[in-house]
Amino acid sequence: MAVATARIDHILLSPSEMAAADAYAIEHGVGGLELMERAGRGVARIASDYLGDPSSDLDDVVILTGPGNNGGDGYVAARYLATWGYPVRIMSLVDVSSLQGDAAAMARQWDGPVLPADLAVLSAAGMIIDGLFGAGLSRPLEGQAADIVQAANQSDAFRLAIDLPSGLDGATGQPTGPCFHADATVTFFLKKPGHLIAPGRFLCGGTSNIHVADIGTPASALEAIKPVAFANEPALWSGLFPHAGPFSHKYDRGHVLVLGGREPALGASRLSSLAALRSGAGLVTLAAPAETYAVQATALIDVMVRKFEAAFGFLGMLSDPRLSTVVLGPGAGVGERTAKLVEGVISKGRKAVVDADALTSLVDRLDRVRTTNKGLIVMTPHDGEFRRLFPGLPLDRDRLAAAREAAAQTGAYLVLKGVSTIVAAPDGRASVAHNAPAWLSVGGTGDVLSGIIAGLLAQGMPAFEAASAAVWLHGQAAVKAGRGMIASDLLDILPKVLP
Numbered sequence: 001m002a003v004a005t006a007r008i009d010h011i012l013l014s015p016s017e018m019a020a021a022d023a024y025a026i027e028h029g030v031g032g033l034e035l036m037e038r039a040g041r042g043v044a045r046i047a048s049d050y051l052g053d054p055s056s057d058l059d060d061v062v063i064l065t066g067p068g069n070n071g072g073d074g075y076v077a078a079r080y081l082a083t084w085g086y087p088v089r090i091m092s093l094v095d096v097s098s099l100q101g102d103a104a105a106m107a108r109q110w111d112g113p114v115l116p117a118d119l120a121v122l123s124a125a126g127m128i129i130d131g132l133f134g135a136g137l138s139r140p141l142e143g144q145a146a147d148i149v150q151a152a153n154q155s156d157a158f159r160l161a162i163d164l165p166s167g168l169d170g171a172t173g174q175p176t177g178p179c180f181h182a183d184a185t186v187t188f189f190l191k192k193p194g195h196l197i198a199p200g201r202f203l204c205g206g207t208s209n210i211h212v213a214d215i216g217t218p219a220s221a222l223e224a225i226k227p228v229a230f231a232n233e234p235a236l237w238s239g240l241f242p243h244a245g246p247f248s249h250k251y252d253r254g255h256v257l258v259l260g261g262r263e264p265a266l267g268a269s270r271l272s273s274l275a276a277l278r279s280g281a282g283l284v285t286l287a288a289p290a291e292t293y294a295v296q297a298t299a300l301i302d303v304m305v306r307k308f309e310a311a312f313g314f315l316g317m318l319s320d321p322r323l324s325t326v327v328l329g330p331g332a333g334v335g336e337r338t339a340k341l342v343e344g345v346i347s348k349g350r351k352a353v354v355d356a357d358a359l360t361s362l363v364d365r366l367d368r369v370r371t372t373n374k375g376l377i378v379m380t381p382h383d384g385e386f387r388r389l390f391p392g393l394p395l396d397r398d399r400l401a402a403a404r405e406a407a408a409q410t411g412a413y414l415v416l417k418g419v420s421t422i423v424a425a426p427d428g429r430a431s432v433a434h435n436a437p438a439w440l441s442v443g444g445t446g447d448v449l450s451g452i453i454a455g456l457l458a459q460g461m462p463a464f465e466a467a468s469a470a471v472w473l474h475g476q477a478a479v480k481a482g483r484g485m486i487a488s489d490l491l492d493i494l495p496k497v498l499p
């Protein structure tokens with residue numbers, strides 16, 4: 001399938017990959033000035049959508065321009081908006097004579113007012129468009145740039161960012177220091193990871209206010225760039241999503257084994273078991289530690305419950321080759337006993353979803369997992385678990401890089417949970433979710449997620465797509481559940497969001 005005809009809008013490009021795409025466009029006959037013309041026109045279009053029709057009582061649109069091409073886009077947007085009848089002024093951070101290349105050429109085409117930086121003007125603006133810095137941001141804002149951004153943030157004006165809010169790192173979604181707080185953002189060709197990874201997504205104005213303008217970059221640019229980051233949307237994984245066919249048998253649809261939890265978290269493994277069934281697994285067995293058997297067998301109707309006394313009893317269940325996928329962790333208890341079970345499952349080559357207590361049990365024991373690994377492992381840490389497992393990785397500075405590095409180090413698929421859950425594969429691919437509502441942060445939802453992942457793995461879905469699909473479905477079910485949701489609500493709603 002040629003990239004040019006495939007759906008591509010879920011692809012994310014880092015700022016350096018975007019620079020390569022721009023260079024490719026220029027090499028292939030789309031001139032730099034033409035790219036900038038289209039970029040600025042795209043910004044003007046979106047700005048006019050937010051502003052409404054031009055009228056004499058509109059407050060000024062102030063376009064902030066900086067030293068690079070982001071400012072060049074600002075000059076183009078100014079020209080279009082003025083032509084369409086909006087009251088526009090440019091406020092330039094730099095002396096216009098210092099501009100170079102395309103930006104200088106676009107500045108020459110602007111014959112309207114150019115003001116020096118003046119914080120008072122900002123407080124009276126109706127809209128502030130940020131063309132200070134975009135993908136070329138190379139250090140934290142300071143001095144006058146920082147003052148302007150802070151004054152813009154305090155104004156009542158609508159704030160629109162060109163490409164990226166100034167001060168936001170497009171690769172990581174982290175502000176590098178002072179940062180423009182946009183109500184909306186217009187970017188070009190494709191989004192960048194920083195548009196989706198929190199807090200970047202919120203600094204850009206939230207998913208529904210992040211717009212992508214087509215500036216003529218040929219999709220064939222992606223063949224050379226070979227993108228490895230994706231927005232977690234159905235286009236990424238729906239082609240591989242398992243669906244029961246007319247002749248499906250329950251054994252074709254996978255059999256998941258869930259390690260049963262212990263007091264006080266017996267419900268955690270029940271949530272995982274039911275989520276695996278809801279996501280389409282044909283059979284689910286919960287392996288209950290003997291003292292919990294009666295409770296679990298009474299509580300569960302759709303899930304089979306088997307009793308075990310010791311590690312060998314649990315691992316002995318895997319003599320049934322149909323038990324292809326195991327969930328380890330929810331409510332399992334932290335310590336050597338759980339670590340041994342994880343090691344045993346992994347050494348038997350089963351697909352393993354390693355979550356919660358099983359992850360904490362692996363702290364300082366990750367090497368054992370690496371050396372016994374014969375199968376496919378998906379780890380689902382939240383920040384606390386991630387920090388304990390991978391203390392050297394830059395979680396606070398760059399979640400995407402941290403998740404990728406953890407996957408590369410362990411050979412496992414990483415699901416780094418949080419506001420914008422990241423799935424990272426050992427081969428470098430990563431997806432960034434942007435659909436989870438804040439009310440998903442309630443006890444037990446992580447257990448549901450690990451069950452969905454296992455259910456999809458058991459049906460043969462490849463791990464990167466299975467984990468990404470599970471994260472998306474989990475978020476989507478939570479959106480549909482609405483505020484006040486509890487983890488078990490997700491089980492009932494899941495069938496309604498399945499593709």
Ligand SMILES: NC(=O)C1=CN([C@@H]2O[C@H](COP(=O)(O)OP(=O)(O)OC[C@H]3O[C@@H](n4cnc5c(N)ncnc54)[C@H](OP(=O)(O)O)[C@@H]3O)[C@@H](O)[C@H]2O)[C@@H](O)CC1
Nearest residue numbers: 022035036068069070133134135136137138139140141163
């Ligand atoms: N063909 C294309 O490429 C297209 C590009 N497009 C647009 O171009 C934008 C990228 O343009 P760009 O590469 O010129 O970078 P931009 O963000 O304008 O700033 C770089 C300048 O800022 C400076 N600087 C950086 N940080 C700083 C700081 N904290 N404080 C002070 N200075 C700082 C930096 O200086 P330096 O790092 O070299 O010292 C350099 O001078 C992109 O976001 C999109 O809007 C579209 O038109 C589509 C076609």
Ligand SMILES: Nc1ncnc2c1ncn2[C@@H]1O[C@H](COP(=O)(O)OP(=O)(O)O)[C@@H](O)[C@H]1O
Nearest residue numbers: 382417418436437438440441443444445446447
């Ligand atoms: N602010 C938030 N917005 C959206 N999703 C969130 C937020 N905080 C947490 N989540 C999600 O909630 C789930 C919590 O999982 P986890 O921390 O494992 O909880 P538990 O162990 O209680 O099941 C994860 O899927 C995570 O991505």
Ligand SMILES: [K+]
Nearest residue numbers: 130133162164
């Ligand atoms: K900007």
